[in-house]
Amino acid sequence: MPTLEIDWNDRTSITGAVLVIYAIYWVFNAVYLLYFHPLAKFPGPKLPVITAWYTFYHDVVRPGMMMWEIEKWHRKYGPIIRINADEIHIKDSHFYETLYAPKGRKADRWARLSTMFGTPESVFAASDSKTHKERRTPLNPFFSRSTVSKLEPVLQEKVSKLTTRLTGFVGEGDTALVKARAEERRILGREEGWIGGKEIRTREPKPDPGGVVRLDVAFFALTQDVVCDYSFAKDWKHLDHAHFNPESKDSQTEGLEAVGIIRLFPMLPMYLQELPRWAAALVSPAFAMYLDSKLAIRKEIIKIMEGKVKKESKSDRTVFDALINSDLLPEHKTLNRLTAEGSVLIIAGTDTTARALSFIFFYLLKDKEMYAKLKAALMEVMPDPNNVPPWIELEKIPYLYGCMREGLRLSHGLTSRQSRVSNQPVKYKGWEIPPNTPVSESAYFVLSDPEIFPEPEKFVPERWMGTAAQRSNLERYMVSWGKGNQQCLGMHLATAEIVLATAVIVRRFEMELYRTTLEDVQVHHDSFVAAVVPWSRGIRVILTESV
């Protein structure tokens, strides 16, 4: 009978033995995962269950494409599937609320992913419900509807600064616009807006000609300045930058592209942030910029702690000076914890809101009738463009409300699946998912479910203008903010920013899209947030008139 003899002095023999042992382990493990694991009975593809390389390929080699694989599997295997060794995914819009806001059982964040943004002390990283509640409760009062209304002067001031800056661009891009239109006529042989229902891309001048404004960057500057002011009474002056500081936005977009690999190795950001700045910059310039902003946040918090803050804001109370001067237990007021919270607020509160705003403008400009319709509605409540009603009043304008909802829905906020674990079994249509299994539903599939939102790819403000019963039915499926205890903390602030900026800018300006196509807004892949094609040059406009 042949025996396995290892010559311990021969490296090849040792390597061979290790490989054989690993292969045997791998085969046994694969058999266990496929036939004996508690999730073995769930439908789904086999390959991603036995090897993480499959997920690596679709999340890292083809960055962020896993969500489309999941969609394909649902078409083949049904509404509940096992997507890898550990996780279950459900695609059923009616079940979303039960999964994320259950009654009588926990729905905690999955601890494995809690370090994915390198901020383990933050509310976003709190996995168990007790810690999450401890971290979230002191933040809640600053983000309630009434607090956001009290802090309206901050919002109005920033929006007014943005409009002053935009006024400076009016007429500047006329020549570029004439050229772009002529080129379009040459290609399409007809007069149409740059998207005009037809996708065309041609060689473009680089950089953009004078007068072209990247609205996505301008809105990023707005939302970042708002959240910094709100948090630290500090003006970070992105709105003062000649072109609204595109590097800041582009570095966040680039940084989030690493989410696929971070999901597989969630401790990676924790190690990388220990690197010296030059080494971090070698790994990724975007990551180095993230570390810079974390350091800047830390410095602001130290200043507030030492009582040395010089207020540059219209608000007399900010998130961090109230937290620091509160009677919270000292362990909730450490520098690390507050810095982590500051970083999360700035990441979570900036691009998401800016994207919703950019989408609204893209769709309104794509169909000029919608732009005109919204302007007419605004004329009635804002006859004097300098006299801006509070956002709570503006939100009551049905067409504006519809635009805000559609912008949020189509910009898709977070595309990344947000896994929840429960200490009890989760029951779904005859299936019983064992306790402590990470289960998720992707908000993307709910927000683009044709049964709930007919022709889901279309921007239709009117869908939010039906009867009260119809609206409340739709609101149930409006999952842009998530649901349950971990629902977005900043949803009222984001709504106020969107409503206010849309109203003021539409009322005051006329503009046209510049070489911007559907490709620049449609979800192409998942980088935690919804990401567009990598070659997109943003949502660009030329301002033609202002009042």
Ligand code: HEM
């Ligand atoms: C259009 C804008 C926004 C969208 C679509 C959005 C979306 C979301 C979603 C879906 C979640 C829940 C994630 C989960 O289920 O695990 C979330 C959480 C969160 N968001 Fe937002 N968000 C937006 C704006 C903001 C703003 C303006 C802020 C603050 C300044 C903010 C701060 C947060 C925080 C701190 C959390 C974590 C909450 C917790 O764990 O309890 N977000 N956001």
